[in-house]
Amino acid sequence: MTEQVYQTDALIAEDIEAYLEQHQNKSMLRFITCGSVDDGKSTLIGRLLYDSKMIFEDQLAALESDSKKVGTQGQEIDFALLVDGLAAEREQGITIDVAYRFFATEKRKFIVADCPGHEQYTRNMVTGASTADLAVILIDARKGVLVQTKRHSFLCHQLGIRNLVLAVNKMDLIDYDQAKFDAIVADYAHFAESIGIEGYTAIPISGFKGDNITTHSAKTPWYQGPTLVDHLEQVEINAAGDAEKSFRMPVQWVNRPNLDFRGFSGLIASGTVKPGDRVRSLPSGKVSTVKSVVVMDGDLDEGIAGQSVTICLDDEIDCSRGDVLASADSPPEVADQFETTIVWMDDEPLVVGRAYWLKLGTQTVSVTVAHPKYEIDVNTMEHLASQTLHLNQIGVCEITTDKRVVFDPYVDNRTLGGFILIDKITNHTVGAGMLHFSLRRSQNVHWQATDITREHHAAMKNQTPRVLWFTGLSGSGKSTIANEVEKKLAIMNRHTFLLDGDNVRHGLNKDLGFTESDRIENIRRIGEVCKLMTDAGLIVLTAFISPFRADRQLVRDMIGDGEFIEIHVDTPLEVAEARDVKGLYKKARDGKLKNFTGIDSPYEAPEDPEIRVNTVEMTAEEAADFIIRQILPLK
Known part of the structure; x- marks a missing residue:
């Protein structure tokens, strides 16, 4: 009897180990849900968690109890309560912070960010979108395309998210009307074309009823496309694309545990690196050769984008936190003046000429912002004259840093092209931005060394x-x-x-x-x-x-x-x-x-x-x- 128990335990352990190994090797998709207020973002995520069986029994019991307290009709579950964890959100019925949730299916793991829909919290949405591979843009089928829908779509496009899902939600409240769905998609298509969005996948859904979430709904026989989960499982992630780009690694830490070891630690932003590769340290421009690529478990034959590694070099070159190790033959640019797009995220407006901290990768420098070239009206895409930027406004501005920084255009590299602005007095993050290109004049001006110091x-x-x-x-x-x-x-x-x-x-x-x-x-x-x-x-x-x-x-x-x-x-x-x-x-x-x-x-x-x-x-x-x-x- 005891031997049978041991055998059973061993089989269970093997099954668990096999399951964990299979789960560990699944690809990871980061995505956000965004749109206007009360479009059903939290409900949709709650439904995804429920359908993927990521809810414990005690959580489900609490959810059923809470659903009754907030007045959900009948015995149906209010899935939004799984995500709207803040008391203020439950009281107001809106999401005011970015809530991150994990779930998994048989084919893929997911991290989803539920971004607030209210215009006041657009800055929180930018935070969630900055690391996302895909965006699910929800539209209330009763309301159609709203200003906040356009604002979030524009920001997603600006932030480099190219995988977009247009989820027309609450189809149950319009009796699954195909004509209304088609009209919304046509309206959105006109706007998307105007801002350069080249493609998206439109899906009619009901987060509350579960239509077209994990299985096709019998109530939309006219829809032949994938369900939302099918699309999320099959969409290509850009990690492979990052690996194909030139090698970039912002140095986070100089690893020197003893006199016999000196390496440079950081997260590989793009490309691959292996022993024997020639790399350049920027902004100094010094070139060396990779001796080894080290992780906790030992040396790697090759480091790829998304891995945290320590790189040891053949030479003792000057390199420290804030520097960037890059491919010697295709290094990033170095400059101190740029054209950028800035999303202002503070209640106090941008003060032109005031010095802020700019954080780009592991680089932190002092920066001043010039008068905006123009502010972007996200509803009409019109360029408006502006002297400053207020909360949630988006503008194209020139900036000047007090020292040269290493960068790539944001469209090529999020890590070396995306930055945040920090108020020097309050330490609050006041803005987020994307570098487009360096200004030509910054390349033509060089410091002239003199003999008399x-x-x-x-x-x-x-x-x-x-x-x-x-x-x-x-x-x-x-x-x-x-x-x-x-x-x-x-x-x-x-x-x-x-x-x-x-x-x-x-x-x-x-x-x-x-x-x-x-x-x-x-x-x-x-x-x-x-x-x-x-x-x-x-x-x-x-x-x-x-x-x-x-x-x-x-x-x-x-x-x-x-x-x-x-x-x-x-x-x-x-x-x-x-x-x-x-x-x-x-x-x-x-x-x-x-x-x-x-x-x-x-x-x-x-x-x-x-x-x-x-x-x-x-x-x-x-x-x-x-x-x-x-x-x-x-x-």
Whole structure:
């Protein structure tokens, strides 16, 4: 008896092992469901989970109970409750976040992202679509093609999803009318052609009733195409296409466990790599030969797209996180100016000229965005004039990075062509974009090396270059104190130059006004001048309101923490306004001077400046003496 039990257990173990091996070797399809509000996306995914038997008995019991609570008619199950896990979603009856679910059939494994339909959460839809191989675009058969349907279709196309399914849902609510189905498909076909969508598969379905989901419905005898699951199982995945492209691997980590091993770890974005291949490290351009391709289980004969590997090279070339290893004979481009399409994802609008973080693969650089060339009306595909981008708006913009980045056009490589924008102050992701091409001027401008270095300039002057950045409200005493500090430095035989906010607007920045974007550009230009002057070995003093933390941080990043000293002339608004030497506060209060800092434009005080002085507590000369003591020694 015991022997029979052991034999039975062994057979069960073999069956389980065989099943797991078969399951592990199945291909994986990532897809999203998207469309307008209440098109039935969550219900469809719940139906797929139910039909693929991916629900445990206790989950099914809870689902039946919840379905009764929310008022589902009869004894039928509300499949949307399997996916709408957030309380807020259940209360409102809508999806507000991207919900990821896994299920499998006999032929393939699936990861599906249920993307929100509401326009307010389009940014969440972009997140789900960024890694998808296929998109199921749902249309409520009663409503037809809506604006959000077009917006999601446009975004899917822009994000490089070429496998599209047009799922006309809730056919049960229009009595499975073929004429209405054909009219919706014709309407969508006209729109799809206008934005360059070359093909899609249209399927009449009912997620609630299960029509044409896993089996053909007797209620649509006029439809001869595949069921939704049949199509999902058979559609070709682009992984093979990625493997056929040139080799690209963004370096995520330099793997150095001991002195005998040095490799570069990352996810292969495209192509294949094997020992003996010549690879190029970018942006440096250094070429080496692959010695081995290593994974946890040992060395591979070949690494392919989608695998995480460690690549060891024959030479000790300079390569670190953010660099890209690529085929030596067909490397990606390197540039610092691009044309892009940007989807704005933040409640606060894009601030033209402000520095954001740009994350592209494993590269993170500072970037500024120019005024949009145009905004795209997703309903009409019309190009509209625009000065900025607001939440969920899509625009074509030129961007400039502070250093060259390695890239491929997004249409060729999602990993090296797709990026996100991050606010430097809040660390919120504020935008997502696609690189189209580098601007020709970025290829024609190169840094010219000179023999006399900035270190040589500084040594000749016997001082360490610095930027003393005075910031504060108008009337706080910035210019007066900066002038006193420069006089004291001159007595000490230091080489200095004072840049005053009013003075530079007579020449260098005479074309700029006082809007937020003009203020940002004003500070950016001053930062560039400061950098040139510190390269010449000078101690630079600046007296600017510079009201925004992000813009002061931009200059700090240009100069470097060691040479940038932020000095907050901390004077209360009421004290500065009482002085009103230039009469500017009175004009602002009377409405004759717009965008005046402290009145109708904000001042973001430094949170942790290197030096803080209060002109209520000390005179200008006392403040200057205090500052001099803080910055000593000067070399």
